[in-house]
Amino acid sequence: MNLSNLTPAVGSVQTRKRIGRGQGSGLGGTSTKGHKGQKSRSGYSKKIGFEGGQMPIQRRLPKFGFKNVNRVEYKAINLDTIETLAQNTKLTKIGLNELRAAGFLSKTALAKILGKGTLTLKLEVEANAFSKSAQDAIVAAGGTTVKL
Numbered sequence: 001m002n003l004s005n006l007t008p009a010v011g012s013v014q015t016r017k018r019i020g021r022g023q024g025s026g027l028g029g030t031s032t033k034g035h036k037g038q039k040s041r042s043g044y045s046k047k048i049g050f051e052g053g054q055m056p057i058q059r060r061l062p063k064f065g066f067k068n069v070n071r072v073e074y075k076a077i078n079l080d081t082i083e084t085l086a087q088n089t090k091l092t093k094i095g096l097n098e099l100r101a102a103g104f105l106s107k108t109a110l111a112k113i114l115g116k117g118t119l120t121l122k123l124e125v126e127a128n129a130f131s132k133s134a135q136d137a138i139v140a141a142g143g144t145t146v147k148l
Helices: 079-089 096-102 132-140
Strands: 076-078 110-114 124-127 144-147
Touching: 076 079, 079 096, 079 110, 079 132, 110 124, 110 132, 132 144
Parallel strands: 076 110, 124 144
Antiparallel strands: none
């Protein structure tokens, strides 16, 4: 084998269709576009959401609601999650860094501690927000809450 007898694999190379090059080619005349109509014309491109002139669905349906640009979204973390995290890591202070390290929070997420579950350990808990029941449960267990 040498460079002079290398060929591509069988079926991997095909010649392109040369449309619109006369009747003798078999691909002349309408150039595979059928007869007349919008799609046969030059410059045709279907717009997104175009339904052939029928009123598009995004214009038939009414508008409703709004997006509040001032909304603050928190990741909810329950007391039972904090309890198991504290037991597994033997920590007395649970903050955002510990929650991120454990995989409960993303890098930019804000945390809100909610009161589901029970807390038996005395912990110092740091978070962006606390529910009333969570705050009461942490204080009742002898711990403290720090709002960031």
